Amino acid sequence: MSDVIRASAAPKPVGQYPHARRVGELLFLSGIGPRDPASNAIVGNVHDADGRLISYDIDAQTRAVFANVRTVLEASGARWEDLVDVTVYLTDMARDFKTYNAVWAEWFPDIDTAPCRTTLGITALPTPIAIELKCTAVVRGATSSSKAPE
Incomplete structure (x- = not known):
């Protein structure tokens, strides 16, 4: 009925669930x-000597989350442009x-295809991150690599 997707090049899920279905x-x-994906570190987070989060970079986190979404899409046979x-x-x-909205506009420059x-x-996410995305895409036939910015 459904295909479970585990993207080896994406960060591991923080719970018992697949990257996509x-x-x-x-x-x-x-x-x-x-x-x-390589270190499991949260991109853009800065910690003090005791390991407490003292600041984060939303620009870096937004770019990293978009790259991770793209990785999962590609592992699923989809493209960045397939997001709906x-x-x-x-x-x-x-x-x-x-800041997040400005990065979004770079990755989705055309409102007609965004x-x-x-x-x-929200007040918190399960780990000390500032942004998370939940996405739905349509996958039809063969796909090519994403055209989103590096």
């Missing part, structure tokens, strides 16, 4: 964050929306 032509991605709906979770809407989007301000 394909049902027919629809591809549902689990929440994807900005962790580095994205829900974005920000832990500090007032501080981070403008996915639908909902952005929510």
